[in-house]
Amino acid sequence: MTTITRLTDRLMLDKSKLTSLVSWMAQASKALLLPVIGITVFLVIWSIAANSINTSLGKFPGPVAVAEQFGALYQEHNAERVKAEAFYERQDKRNAARLEVDPSYVVKVRAYTGKETFVDQIFTSLVTVMSGFILAAAIAIPMGIWMGLSPTLNAALNPIVQIFKPVSPLAWLPLVTMVVSALYVSPDPMVSKSFINSLLTVTLCSLWPMMINTSLGVANIDSDLVNVSRVLRLSPLTHIQKIVLPASIPLIFTGMRLSLGVAWMVLIAAEMLAQNPGLGKFVWDEFQNGSSESLARIMAAVVVIGLIGFLLDRGVLALQRWFSWDKSKS
Amino acid sequence: MSTFLDISNIDMDFPTPKGPFKALKEVNLKINKGEFVSLIGHSGCGKSTVLNIVAGLYQATKGGVILNSTEVAEPGPERAVVFQNHSLLPWLTSYQNVELAVKQVFKNKKSKAEMKDWIEYNLKLVHMDHAMHKLPSEISGGMKQRVGIARALAMEPEVLLMDEPFGALDALTRAHMQDSLMEIQNELNNTVIMITHDVDEAVLLSDKIVMMTNGPAATVGEILDVNLPRPRERLALAEDKDYNHLRAEVLKFLYEKQRKVENINISNSSISNDETANVG
Ligand SMILES: Nc1ncnc2c1ncn2[C@@H]1O[C@H](COP(=O)(O)OP(=O)(O)O)[C@@H](O)[C@H]1O
Numbered sequence A: 001m002t003t004i005t006r007l008t009d010r011l012m013l014d015k016s017k018l019t020s021l022v023s024w025m026a027q028a029s030k031a032l033l034l035p036v037i038g039i040t041v042f043l044v045i046w047s048i049a050a051n052s053i054n055t056s057l058g059k060f061p062g063p064v065a066v067a068e069q070f071g072a073l074y075q076e077h078n079a080e081r082v083k084a085e086a087f088y089e090r091q092d093k094r095n096a097a098r099l100e101v102d103p104s105y106v107v108k109v110r111a112y113t114g115k116e117t118f119v120d121q122i123f124t125s126l127v128t129v130m131s132g133f134i135l136a137a138a139i140a141i142p143m144g145i146w147m148g149l150s151p152t153l154n155a156a157l158n159p160i161v162q163i164f165k166p167v168s169p170l171a172w173l174p175l176v177t178m179v180v181s182a183l184y185v186s187p188d189p190m191v192s193k194s195f196i197n198s199l200l201t202v203t204l205c206s207l208w209p210m211m212i213n214t215s216l217g218v219a220n221i222d223s224d225l226v227n228v229s230r231v232l233r234l235s236p237l238t239h240i241q242k243i244v245l246p247a248s249i250p251l252i253f254t255g256m257r258l259s260l261g262v263a264w265m266v267l268i269a270a271e272m273l274a275q276n277p278g279l280g281k282f283v284w285d286e287f288q289n290g291s292s293e294s295l296a297r298i299m300a301a302v303v304v305i306g307l308i309g310f311l312l313d314r315g316v317l318a319l320q321r322w323f324s325w326d327k328s329k330s
Numbered sequence B: 001m002s003t004f005l006d007i008s009n010i011d012m013d014f015p016t017p018k019g020p021f022k023a024l025k026e027v028n029l030k031i032n033k034g035e036f037v038s039l040i041g042h043s044g045c046g047k048s049t050v051l052n053i054v055a056g057l058y059q060a061t062k063g064g065v066i067l068n069s070t071e072v073a074e075p076g077p078e079r080a081v082v083f084q085n086h087s088l089l090p091w092l093t094s095y096q097n098v099e100l101a102v103k104q105v106f107k108n109k110k111s112k113a114e115m116k117d118w119i120e121y122n123l124k125l126v127h128m129d130h131a132m133h134k135l136p137s138e139i140s141g142g143m144k145q146r147v148g149i150a151r152a153l154a155m156e157p158e159v160l161l162m163d164e165p166f167g168a169l170d171a172l173t174r175a176h177m178q179d180s181l182m183e184i185q186n187e188l189n190n191t192v193i194m195i196t197h198d199v200d201e202a203v204l205l206s207d208k209i210v211m212m213t214n215g216p217a218a219t220v221g222e223i224l225d226v227n228l229p230r231p232r233e234r235l236a237l238a239e240d241k242d243y244n245h246l247r248a249e250v251l252k253f254l255y256e257k258q259r260k261v262e263n264i265n266i267s268n269s270s271i272s273n274d275e276t277a278n279v280g
């Protein structure tokens, strides 16, 4: 993305069309060719290495085996969809029939409880990570702003932040699980307990980078700008809105990118450990399954996890571009 | 004429790790309404500290400032500041920067249309109406300083405080800015305190030049009245006897009476390490 903007910058700046064309080709080959070469070399090394690793579940999967499993996983998903539709169709028919016989019959709709497919798990993980991350942002950014504005509060909270920041999600998980089971008691829960567990674990781990970076950004605003605000006697709210937020946007977003990266890693681990639905559970299930395709399926999950992590980061970056007043930076 | 701004008996101690540092001692200054006063002195003597105390950004350790019979306790738009580094909000255009100030000061006093006219009037005053909707990053240093002045003027301050407003500009731009400022001053007749380290600028613009002694414990050394007739012409003044006499007075103060001895201890830094260890 940066290379593309750099490219267009180049195109606009260069006076001569010829030099711009030449430089564009040079840039394009750098932007496209080199990554393609890199990936190709990686795939070759991977297949050679995979061929020579023997595990109890057979040979380590190479790129071809993984690609096959992608296809298989997608087909399984489609098959499951067909089954679900058939189930609902049957249920509708049955209910209609009963209604005909007895008009006072209260229709019961049961949800289809088939196996969650790979695609379902991806979706679950994405929803969980975004919910946990948004909750963390909603807490961390206002707190960070407050800490940045008040050296007193910052001094008071800094030790707590520093101690909780390096805590692994694996340590939080049992605590979160116990607290959620104790407090989240409802006969007809809107969302499942496991979802809440994963979400809160993600939140607890992704709070800190956002909080630290936001407070850092706010505390380091140019003192001249703060003086302008004081001379104008801006109200605290206007001060935050007109000066603090625009000035600290770059660091707030740095914190958000760090946090989202942490959130995604934490979620996969939490899902594995707690058997909560999601990509982590998929990996664990396949591991327990131990079929000849398991390793290839896990490898497919690894690729998807990496890809999603990358796309999440790019998403925040795009959001930053959209929000930032200084389009030339970032 | 009665005193409009009274700076009386100000001491300023800054807390430092090595104990309090006395920057100012018994600073006294009386300024009349509509007077243009320059503060001149060697760098580091305490000019900005005086200005910041008048602005309310610093609290004096002793003494106080009375403006128009009210004691200064905190910063406020009636004491508008033009900072050396323009300090425009980089995410707002020239217009929006002035607008922020105008909205704040004339919240319930001007209608939307009146505010718009007032913002445009002030930008026109500093000759910035052509670049109203540009961001600070898109205009030159001199232009930014003009917008900073427009923002301060738009607050209709009782005193305009300027901390080396043209210090970061090249000589030609600076001359332009000085002419603009004189033109504005002819029209508005503001009360102004301006810090400068430029002797010509001080004589050209001021009614009064306040010369400060070197710190620590800096104070007002001499006050020079500048009674040159207005409007002043920089070229005509270059040959003027009175002008050159005043200029010489300031120079004498700065380079004879308050000669700054720069003690750069070259010997200190060239002492070998084990020797300094003994000293420390
Ligand atoms: N916030 C501060 N803390 C400690 N010392 C300061 C502070 N501000 C200024 N000083 C000291 O006070 C003296 C006067 O500073 P200043 O008013 O900025 O000088 P000037 O504007 O004349 O160059 C200097 O020696 C400076 O180091």
Ligand SMILES: [Mg+2]
Pocket: B047, B048, B049, B163
């Ligand atoms: Mg200064």
